[in-house]
Amino acid sequence: xxxxxxxxxxxxxxxxxxTEKQREYFESYxxxxxxxxxxxxxxxxxxxxxxxxxxxxxxxxxxxxxxxHLYEKSEKIRALIENMDPETxxxxxxxx
Numbered sequence: 126x127x128x129x130x131x132x133x134x135x136x137x138x139x140x141x142x143x144t145e146k147q148r149e150y151f152e153s154y155x156x157x158x159x160x161x162x163x164x165x166x167x168x169x170x171x172x173x174x175x176x177x178x179x180x181x182x183x184x185x186x187x188x189x190x191x192x193x194h195l196y197e198k199s200e201k202i203r204a205l206i207e208n209m210d211p212e213t214x215x216x217x218x219x220x221x
Contacts, residue, residue, distance in 0.1 A: 129155065132155065132183060132186055133155055133156075134196055135186040135187070135189070135190050135196055136151065136155070136182075136186060138189075138190075138195045138196055138199075139185075139186055139189045139190075139195075142185070142189065143182055143185070146168075146178065147178050147181065147182050149168070150164055150168070150175050150178045150179050150182070151178075151179055151182045153167070154175075154179050161175050161176050161179075202217075206218065
């Protein structure tokens with residue numbers, strides 16, 4: 126899986142564990158496809174500061190997933206649901 130997609134998926138699970146600025150930088154970089162320089166200029170900080178915070182978020186996302194496995198478990202549940210009979214599948218999909 127592409128690392129960008131993987132990090133975006135992890136971010137869906139763990140985003141609330143980051144500061145507002147970390148979320149702002151990560152979202153600007155990964156969702157809005159802004160460059161580090163553009164984010165730095167918009168935020169009034171150095172490019173290096175933005176880069177550092179994005180790297181911290183990336184590392185913590187991977188650490189949280191290694192520790193909690195929320196994304197991995199979710200994918201396993203989705204795979205199991207795909208193999209269920211339609212009635213049971215509908216019940217599970219309604220829960221998640």
